[in-house]
Amino acid sequence: DADVTQTPRNRITKTGKRIMLECSQTKGHDRMYWYRQDPGLGLRLIYYSFDVKDINKGEISDGYSVSRQAQAKFSLSLESAIPNQTALYFCATSDPTSGSWNEQFFGPGTRLTVL
Amino acid sequence: GDSVTQMEGPVTLSEEAFLTINCTYTATGYPSLFWYVQYPGEGLQLLLKATKADDKGSNKGFEATYRKETTSFHLEKGSVQVSDSAVYFCALSDQTGGFKTIFGAGTRLFVKA
Numbered sequence: 001d002a003d004v005t006q007t008p009r010n011r012i013t014k015t016g017k018r019i020m021l022e023c024s025q026t027k028g029h030d031r032m033y034w035y036r037q038d039p040g041l042g043l044r045l046i047y048y049s050f051d052v053k054d055i056n057k058g059e060i061s062d063g064y065s066v067s068r069q070a071q072a073k074f075s076l077s078l079e080s081a082i083p084n085q086t087a088l089y090f091c092a093t094s095d096p097t098s099g100s101w102n103e104q105f106f107g108p109g110t111r112l113t114v115l
Numbered sequence: 116g117d118s119v120t121q122m123e124g125p126v127t128l129s130e131e132a133f134l135t136i137n138c139t140y141t142a143t144g145y146p147s148l149f150w151y152v153q154y155p156g157e158g159l160q161l162l163l164k165a166t167k168a169d170d171k172g173s174n175k176g177f178e179a180t181y182r183k184e185t186t187s188f189h190l191e192k193g194s195v196q197v198s199d200s201a202v203y204f205c206a207l208s209d210q211t212g213g214f215k216t217i218f219g220a221g222t223r224l225f226v227k228a
Binding site: 004042043058092 | 147151156157159164208215216
């Protein structure tokens, strides 16, 4: 079974709709991240969480919100989706105390299309 | 702030050709450096890493050396295969940045048979 899972894998929605993307992990890591991937722009950090009570904005948090329901679950919400939020979204985890030097472990991604 | 710059793609090579993908970085502290690979339809996965100056990371025939004097971490492979076709991301993680990871824009590699 995959260590980091994301649901849904694909989603098509309309402008103005509320969307939630979910991420679950079985790695036992405290740190979780949401990234957005756009062609030519690499990965940009939306939000990150260093533990259940810690939520931090990344470089492109406007229009997004997150919830860390448990150590293993980190959800990303688009309150009112707009077309320029069409992108590939990745969840990731890390544990910088483990000697892995903050290696990131990624989920398979969610492809979101906003019409 | 910290940043990573890598060569633009796509890079198209014939099988068994030599590969170099350039990567340079700026960082305020002493970062760890990474190369991640993304195969079609998948998430990123770690290819190799180096945690201090002059370290060489290697995996699956790929190598990269942490060059502090030139702030570079170029990815090389002596003989590419069709199965190496993917997008490659250079990245850094710096303790002074709270261990957040900064990614380059990615370089797409196509290998022709």
